[in-house]
Amino acid sequence: xxxxxxxxxxxxxxxxxxxxxxxxxxxxxxxxxxxxxxxxxxxxxxxxxxxxxxxxxxxxxxxxxxxxxxxxxxxxxxxxxxxxxxxxxxxxxxxxxxxxxxxxxxxxxxxxxxxxxxxxxxxxxxxxxxxxxxxxxxxxxxxxxxxxxxxxxxxxxxxxxxxxxxxxxxxxxxxxxxxxxxxxxxxxxxxxxxxxxxxxxxxxxxxxxxxxxxxxxxxxxxxxxxxxxxxxxxxxxxxxxxxxxxxxxxxxxxxxxxxxxxxxxxxxxxxxxxxxxxxxxxxxxxxxxxxxxxxxxxxxxxxxxxxxxxxxxxxxxxxxxxxxxxxxxxxxxxxxxxxxxxxxxxxxxxxxxxxxxxxxxxxxxxxxxxxxxxxxxxxxxxxxxxxxxxxxxxxxxxxxxxxxxxxxxxxxxxxxxxxxxxxxxxxxxxxxxxxxxxxxxxxxxxxxxxxxxxxxxxxxxxxxxxxxxxxxxxxxxxxx
Ligand SMILES: Cc1cc2nc3c(=O)[nH]c(=O)nc-3n(C[C@H](O)[C@H](O)[C@H](O)COP(=O)(O)OP(=O)(O)OC[C@H]3O[C@@H](n4cnc5c(N)ncnc54)[C@H](O)[C@@H]3O)c2cc1C
Numbered sequence: 001x002x003x004x005x006x007x008x009x010x011x012x013x014x015x016x017x018x019x020x021x022x023x024x025x026x027x028x029x030x031x032x033x034x035x036x037x038x039x040x041x042x043x044x045x046x047x048x049x050x051x052x053x054x055x056x057x058x059x060x061x062x063x064x065x066x067x068x069x070x071x072x073x074x075x076x077x078x079x080x081x082x083x084x085x086x087x088x089x090x091x092x093x094x095x096x097x098x099x100x101x102x103x104x105x106x107x108x109x110x111x112x113x114x115x116x117x118x119x120x121x122x123x124x125x126x127x128x129x130x131x132x133x134x135x136x137x138x139x140x141x142x143x144x145x146x147x148x149x150x151x152x153x154x155x156x157x158x159x160x161x162x163x164x165x166x167x168x169x170x171x172x173x174x175x176x177x178x179x180x181x182x183x184x185x186x187x188x189x190x191x192x193x194x195x196x197x198x199x200x201x202x203x204x205x206x207x208x209x210x211x212x213x214x215x216x217x218x219x220x221x222x223x224x225x226x227x228x229x230x231x232x233x234x235x236x237x238x239x240x241x242x243x244x245x246x247x248x249x250x251x252x253x254x255x256x257x258x259x260x261x262x263x264x265x266x267x268x269x270x271x272x273x274x275x276x277x278x279x280x281x282x283x284x285x286x287x288x289x290x291x292x293x294x295x296x297x298x299x300x301x302x303x304x305x306x307x308x309x310x311x312x313x314x315x316x317x318x319x320x321x322x323x324x325x326x327x328x329x330x331x332x333x334x335x336x337x338x339x340x341x342x343x344x345x346x347x348x349x350x351x352x353x354x355x356x357x358x359x360x361x362x363x364x365x366x367x368x369x370x371x372x373x374x375x376x377x378x379x380x381x382x383x384x385x386x387x388x389x390x391x392x393x394x395x396x397x398x399x400x401x402x403x404x405x406x407x408x409x410x411x412x413x414x415x416x417x418x419x420x421x422x423x424x425x426x427x428x429x430x431x432x433x434x435x436x437x438x439x440x441x442x443x444x445x446x447x448x449x450x451x452x453x454x455x456x457x458x459x460x461x462x463x464x465x466x467x468x469x470x471x472x473x474x475x476x477x478x479x480x
Contacts, residue, residue, distance in 0.1 A: 028076070049086075304331070
């Protein structure tokens, strides 16, 4: 369905601000509708997989959900195999994932869900290399977009202003476009640009569970670890510490320590290991203490859920849209961001298809409203959990229905610890293959509600973990 349509009638120029995951996937779908697509990225994009300043989050574990992988494979056929050829690791989410929730080990379950373990730079580079081969797409790198240009009536965007990073202080340039898409991430300046042009900027909702990550890359020990992929999912409101261990290309593994509710994993060596020791995953600390570290521990502290409500604007500046983290920046603990970006690109493709007949009038409003519908589920999933952290709940009123849904989801998580069918149903929802409503199918509800003992064991495990955390903190404090 997403095969590139080589339509010689295509006209017009689209600009994408930001050459990261959302920007590049957007550029790909825009080739279905525009004769030329320009991606403007402030970093120089490396030829191979490498870190760059504009994407500091790329140092941390990035799991691509099955739905996101499917969309990317449709957009760039053969991409998954190309990633495997470069050392990415096929991973079955039932067999290969050792999952703990709130300190309780989830029994392995059957899942027809395959994901690919790789570093984020490898994934980003795989998309970049494919896009660079497309004649309609050009990259202008090392350039900052600094504002928008509009028509005389100030109703429609006619292009952008940009500045070469190496030539700061020199005059800005202008680049004309028929459509501008903002994919510049959490730090997007689009609200300020709109305001400067006399348009109301979008209201924002923030749910901040004070999530932080610290990540270190290790050499992967051969056959020595009891896990292929390990995830200890933090669980509100008590179990604030988690970890992810994923094998990546180059015989390496990424070890990410997670803290919520302000419980920050340290970035110094001793602190990193002490935090790992406090986790309720048997053998985890010893395994990483024995492994060869290949990098320093890197921290990331800016991971609140933040939604900019473009869908509610009273008046739209035509010709400019926003997607990806620029609109929906989600707590990464739930691993949804890249898939949400992919869904955003897909939504744009669909909107442009249905709009082409009437010349794209009203596109901005229609797209942002449609995007809000598509992303409602992921936002609900992330914030529903996060609002149970005391630091996030402060200042937010939760209505009784939402509270009831939250409580039910907690029971789903507790039930899946030893119920394979519930675990499968949850994995389908988590991977965005099924809507959250499927967890309310009578068969699942019945199993969730009668799984009292599992819930009890998960809670007990949490309590044990809490005690362990507390004791560990006491040990740390007295050692200091
Ligand atoms: C710690 C962490 C871990 C994560 N883990 C996962 C995970 O496991 N799974 C998952 O799916 N998602 C994860 N995410 C989320 C994921 O990284 C993002 O949702 C995804 O990358 C989409 O982001 P984006 O492309 O919208 O923005 P970004 O990746 O932030 O990219 C924005 C780009 O725009 C460029 N830019 C910004 N301003 C300008 C400008 N004015 N002019 C030109 N260029 C500009 C920047 O240099 C950057 O390249 C994680 C995020 C974090 C922070």
